[in-house]
Amino acid sequence: MEVGQMRRQWVDYIKSLFTEEFLDGQFLQLQQLQDENNPEFVVEVVSLFFEDSERILKDLSFSLDQQSVDFKKVDAHVHQFKGSSASIGAQRVKNSCIAFRNFCEEQNIDACLRCLQQVKQEYFLVKNKLENLLRLEQQIVAAGGSIPMMELSF
């Protein structure tokens, strides 16, 4: 595939991630912070997000699996997850976290368990999308092209 075609594919793909609300404007902020001095910045932050998310999901599953659930602790984990998903622009994960926190306050264990499943699902969806996007970027760069940030007009 020639570079021009890959660049068009990247633009179409990232636009679909915005229209389907997987990502929000914060992700563009990350892209803008990446330059020739820091060509790996987005990959670095996204990898940190993956590591952090998977640790939080493990902690959440553990906390909700206890005989008597400490909802304050659960809420603290969800708060963290909400923060990191907001920082990366993972909009749907962030929104699931907001709903999750309401049920922590209500101390509703069934709803919390449902929310955990939903947050997990949204996380793995966006993880998959981000991996596809970053793979495309790597292919463009490897072929000697640059990421067509200018073509993203929102």
Added chain:
Amino acid sequence: MVMAAAESQFHVLAVDDSIIDRTLIERLLKTSSYQVTTVDSGSKALEFLGLCENNETNPNTPCVSPSNHQEVEVNLVITDYCMPGMTGYDLLKKIKESTSLRNIPVVIMSSENVPSRINRCLEEGAEEFFLKPVRLSDLNRLKPHMKKTKLKDQKQETEEKVENSEIQQPDSESHSQTQQQSVQQGTTNNKRKSIEQGLSSPETDRTRPRYSTGIATVV
């Protein structure tokens, strides 16, 4: 280019328990040409600033390690609000309670838009409150606070120069004129400085008693 070079002098200490947010704020600040140090907790921030925490009974006389404190100059502290252990609000209070640190501007970041929280931080002496995620455009709001810290330093230098010129050039022909200009500049600057500092730090005035009469005449 010149701007970037000048601003690279400003040193920001960024405090956040989240590694993602530390990476992000570090990049944002570096892109804006600041020198950055990041730490993951409020207690590490105080340690970096040279303030020990072993004197809880009397917060007005903090244990300061002088060598450590003078080595690293911090022009601004930007801290997350919600952190385990010492919160950003606790850190702000400790800095503002410390005679050696209270002039360092503090900016609080939080993901939650809670007006009472924002007001509490501003009342306690925070310069700004940023909603997370912090964006490049937010960082423009840091500049005035940096400039203020830097200007204070420059004014001190100017005043020292004035003192020197008085002593070293008593025979210079244009002496009295230049001296007057310098002194005027010094007093004007000093006036502005006292207004800036008058509310929060009376003790800094003690270090500059030289122009206290000058202020009166100018005012």
